[in-house]
Amino acid sequence: MTNRKKPALGVFVYFAIAFALGTYFTFAAVQGNFGLFSRAEIEAEADALQVQLDLLNTDIAVMENLTRRLSDTYLDLDLLDEQARSVIGLLRSDEIVIR
Incomplete structure (x- = not known):
């Protein structure tokens, strides 16, 4: 008998x-x-x-x-000339404008 x-x-x-836990x-x-x-999402966003x-x-x-190149202590004349040409539209007297 079991x-x-x-x-x-x-x-x-x-x-x-x-x-369950x-x-x-x-x-x-x-x-x-x-x-x-x-x-993984946070690391991708950080990258x-x-x-x-x-x-x-x-x-x-x-x-x-x-x-710095346009400051009073250091003036780059080439940059100043480039900015005057592009912003103000200045030309030198010996230049010819072709449109």
């Missing part, structure tokens, strides 16, 4: 809760606000913003160079 015992209901509940935390680790997918920052820093350097 006397079989039924497994306790508490064991099934315990494993069901453990499985494990599943929830695994899902949160992959797709949650601080999960792997979010981290794109770094590229934009580098372009803006290059533009700032060009502008600073032009500003």
Whole structure:
């Protein structure tokens, strides 16, 4: 005669809760606000913003160079002549304009 015992209901509940919590935390680790997918999106956005920052820093350097070249302490006559021609439309007396 075999006397079989039924497994306790508490064991099934315990494993069901453990499985549910494990599943929830695994899902949160992959797709949650601080999960792997979010981290990949943030890193891609950071790379794109770094590229934009580098372009803006290059533009700032060009502008600073032009500003320095037109400052009172250092005057670049070629740049001044170029700006006078493009902005004001000045010409020298020995130049001929062809339209």
